[in-house]
Amino acid sequence: MIPTAFDYERPLSVSDAVALLQKHGDGARVLAGGHSLLPMMKLRLAAPDVLVDIGRISGLRGIREQDGGLAIGALTPHAEVAASDLVAGTCPVLASAAAGIGDMQVRARGTIGGSLANADPHGDLPAVLLALGGQITAEGPSGSRVIDADDLFVDYLTTSLASDEILTEVRVPAAAHAAYVKFTRRSQDWAVVGVAAVVDGSSARIAITGCGVKAVRATAAEQAYSSGGAEAAAAAAAQGLSPISDLAGSAEYRLHLAGVLTRRALEQAAG
Numbered sequence: 001m002i003p004t005a006f007d008y009e010r011p012l013s014v015s016d017a018v019a020l021l022q023k024h025g026d027g028a029r030v031l032a033g034g035h036s037l038l039p040m041m042k043l044r045l046a047a048p049d050v051l052v053d054i055g056r057i058s059g060l061r062g063i064r065e066q067d068g069g070l071a072i073g074a075l076t077p078h079a080e081v082a083a084s085d086l087v088a089g090t091c092p093v094l095a096s097a098a099a100g101i102g103d104m105q106v107r108a109r110g111t112i113g114g115s116l117a118n119a120d121p122h123g124d125l126p127a128v129l130l131a132l133g134g135q136i137t138a139e140g141p142s143g144s145r146v147i148d149a150d151d152l153f154v155d156y157l158t159t160s161l162a163s164d165e166i167l168t169e170v171r172v173p174a175a176a177h178a179a180y181v182k183f184t185r186r187s188q189d190w191a192v193v194g195v196a197a198v199v200d201g202s203s204a205r206i207a208i209t210g211c212g213v214k215a216v217r218a219t220a221a222e223q224a225y226s227s228g229g230a231e232a233a234a235a236a237a238a239q240g241l242s243p244i245s246d247l248a249g250s251a252e253y254r255l256h257l258a259g260v261l262t263r264r265a266l267e268q269a270a271g
Contacts, residue, residue: 006051018166024050036114055075059073091173119153124182124209128207130196178269193208193258202226204226
């Protein structure tokens, strides 16, 4: 299909981009890699009045070490995250998750910041960021602020970013004992269900995607893991989840997958 008509702006600085978002209000959408927004526009599931293309802004791309973890520019493509020796050595679960996103074209153009800001309920990176306890930085009219992953994902395709804020950086801690596993109908599909787990001794952070309007922490499974290990966590994984039924699988099937994948993710992370 063909998207509705829209205006196009290409700022060369974050401050200019923020000013454009202020000027155009709710009718403006930020364009990063485009692999989330443009397909929605073609299907007319999104119809912005103005696209603010931040792809040429310098300083929003790159990976560096920070406070023992990683700081990753929002415009860094998935392929660069997947291929980075620094990511593989510091937070290998992020590298492996990025390597499994879509196909080569998606990974070459899609960005880590765009994926998180889009907050697709079947996306891989929201679950990984939640399990890691990561953060994002956002730039707006009042300056920069840091948002914890637990506070970022609000609802279906909705984050706590204000309409005049831009996600500029993603921060994750070092994590040696972590894993992300997902079930897909085909290798390049969105996750039907995906589970990310980070294990630290007898405690764990667990996040699930594909079982509701957003990626969520599986707090009941986390508590069960502390006392009963991976099997107990798997049995509790479905608590609090509200998946839908569609062509990819029924709600009951998704709840079953949540338990199976929780056990696998925890065993991989602990192993």
